[in-house]
Structure formats: structure tokens, C-alpha cells
Amino acid sequence: MATKYSTIIPTAFRWIGAMLAAPIAAAALWLAAPAAHAEEAALTPFSAARGAQAPQPWRFTSLPNKAPTRFEVVQQGAQKVLKVEADQSYGNLVHATRVPLNPSTTLAWRWRVDTFVEDANLRTRAGDDGAAKLCVFFDFPADHLSFGERTRLALARRTTGEEVPSEALCYVWDKKEAAGSTLVNAFTQRMRMVVLESGAAANPAVFVSERRNLLADYKRAFGDEAGDTLPDVVAIAVSADADNTQGRGLAYFSDIDLRGIATTRSARVQLPPTRAGTGE
Template sequence: MTLPTKLLLAATMLLASAGGAQADVQLLQPFGTPGGTINAPWHLAGLPHQKQPFTRFSVVELDGRRALRVEADGAYGNLVHPLRADGAGLMLSWSWRVDEFVAASDLTTKRGDDSAVKVCVFFEMPMSNLPFVERQLLRMARAASDEPLPAATVCYVWDRTLPAGTELDNAFTHRLRYVVLRSGAPSRARWQPERRDVAADFLKLFGHESTQVPPIVGIAVGADADNTHGHSVAHVADLVLAP
């Protein structure tokens, strides 16, 4: 995919964010009930005019907990929760497990830019903070999409091979940056808890562009296997955004 396409992707991930955002949101809505529909304002978002399959999201009961099942089969897609909240002082916590990694994934390359599971935070950073070229690319993407675009996205990933603690830019755009929290598969599929200070992570990854933490305008859970045409299965549970 081209850089503009990847930037447009961010716009689709934020569909309805402007109209549906609510002030002072502290907790995310639950995903839903097993066997039922996904709760609003969670909604599926993909690429513009997407032709490949969408990542499948469903709520299941697993190991005694209610979880979001995330399956990508040569697919792309994100489950997005639009909101508007002060970016400072918030913690994002969740539990996750990976049942099957994308076999040929490699986040350091464009052709391998796939992930079995990621949890992402969208920040409304001012356009004026961006380098000139990226600012122009973002303007072009916004004009083409007619949707607001996040100028800064932090995605937490559980990667197949990259060591935990790795931080890197998305292979297509510097507007999205990864933090690898877990690496490889445990001896068996098991839940792992996470808790992140989203403001601290923003400043670590984007602090050279902004010394202030901008508002959060969305949270997403995603998986993709469209670049490698692979397959993955993961689960996410207990996703909470709170002080």
C-alpha cells in the first residue's frame, strides 16, 4: 500500500469520531455480549473501498471471561471506539492472548506489516507540529477522505519476533508508531495483563514533535494479515481507559 493509502486508513479508523465523541469519557463501553452484536459506539473500520476481507470481531466467553475474538484471514480491519478525553493522566489497561500469529509478519517492512493483535490510541495533535512533508501528505489524505485524521497514533502490539520493548515507526507512515509489549508465543495460549500510561508513551514516541499531550480521540483494537495473506487469531478482554 502507498503512504497516502495508509494515511487514509487512519481516517476510516476514526469514522464518526467528531460527531459521536463525548466529553469527559473515562471508561470505554464493553465490547458486547457473547453471541450478540458489538456494542456502540464500537464499530468496524477498514480501508477506503476495501476489497480484501475484513478482520472478524466477535464477543465470546473464554476462560471464564468475556473477550473480543479477533481473527484475520488475509484481512484488514479495526474495531474503533470514538471518544474525546484529556490525554494526560489516563491509564489504558487490558488483557490479551495470541492463539495464532501471522506466520510471515515483519513490522519492519511494508510487505510484512501485519499483526495478530494491536491496541491503538489516537491523539489529536495539531497539524502545525508535523514536519512539512508529512503535514502536506496528511492534508492530501484529509482532503481525499473528507474525514478527520489523527496526526499521532500509538499502537501496542504483541509481535511474533520483535523483542518486547521495541519501538518503531509504521513501515508506511511516521504518523503511526508501534510499541512491542510482548514477543513470541508462550508455551500455551494464556492471558497476559497490560497497563500503560498513554501520556508517557505519547511523549516518548512523539515528544520531539509535541511537548504537550493532545486529546485522545479514539481507541481501536485491530489485526491485519492483508500484506502477507496470512491468518491470525487473538483475544482481548477487560479493556479500560481510566485515570
């Protein structure tokens, strides 16, 4: 559970990369949340919101001189869900936490994409946009990175004054890339992407269910550099952007359930009707 010190400050790798002509692109966060214990929820559910704003400690982050992606809790039938609307914009909704990464660590949610960012292309910087991304940030030891990566990360942290996360794994629902694809972000090696869903759902009005084993996905994405190291999960972010392509995207997310060995009881989450999606 986040404390008053777990403030999310809107800085970003992408902005720093543009300044330094270096391949760096991701949200820079100040993450000072204590570990989630058995009696605590790892993430606050969106369904706990009293109005349209996501409940604390969810925090919005963006980049300088960017139109903000809109995040709003709305009613969908009997359930409250997060509406994510990108319109030539960039933004993240971030929740600081600290959960150990081990074989029991899982992430579950349900989502729906109504409008894809038409010209998005995850393989290029010019097309690095998406209507629906769910990102997991890891506290990977910087001294395990190559000299070049350590230098860029240190520069990012020094420039922003923030503890920029060393690794990010993003789950993506993309219009073009094949489901099951694993990609390196076009701006930085520090972010990897797993495409879980591709194209329009068979029933666009129904939410798709996901449940991921984070350790298995982490090893798949970062196994080339991680070895036997198991970094803590330090934040979860819902992200959507359409600033590079000047497009528009619309998606919805249910409550997000993060569980691990130190989190035996998660928040009570309310999930809308769903069809089965990809599994662990």
C-alpha cells in the first residue's frame, strides 16, 4: 500500500531520450511504496472510486508539452471500470507498490478496446502508440546492466532527480502485431512488450480476461540480461498514447489484481462479464 511518500512525478525516458539522442523511452517515477503484506491489498481497485477520478494512490503522469490521455472511472452495466481515451495524447495512470517476483506472482485483469490507434506501429518510433497497454515496472539492479545501459539510466536519474525504473514489461492489445509476439520498445532496451491480443475481439462489447504469471513473462522478456535475478515489482501502469501518429484510441480496463507470495489477500475486485482470453 502506498504511503504519502509514494508521489508519482510526471517525467519520462522518452523526453530525456529526445534531449540526449539516446534510445530511452518510458515513464520516470518516484517509487517509495513499502512491500505489500498478507493483510494488505497490492493495488487499489478502480471500482473503489467515489467519482470519475481513479482512487489514490493511482497517479497520472505525462510528458512536457503533451496533450494528456484521459483516464476516467465510468459505469459499465453493474460495474465500475476505467475508461482510457487517447486523442493525439500521451499519459499513464501509475500505482506504486512493492511485491516480490517469484513463481506465485500473478497479474489479472479484463479489458476491451473499442478504437485502435490507426497508424500505430510498435516497431518504429514514429508509430510507437497504442490504445491499451498495461505495464509492470521492476527494480532490477543497475549494476547488472551493461556499461552503456547503466550510463543512460544514471543520466536519466540524475537529469530528472527521480528513481527511474530500470525495467518495464508492457502487455499490449495491438491491431496489427500477432498475439504472442514479444518486442523491444523502439526507444529503449529497458522496456519490452508482450502482445496478448491482436485485432478486434470476436464480440467487441465483451471484456477479455487475462491472467499472467509475471515470473514466466519476465523471464521470457528479460531473460537475456536477468539470469537468476528476481527484481521486485515496484509499480503498475495503465498507459495509452496517440501522440506520435496524431491518432485516437479508446479502451476500458477492469480492476487490476496483483498477487504474490507476500500478498495472500488482494483487494476485492469487481470484474465485468467476460470471455476467456489468454492465460498464464
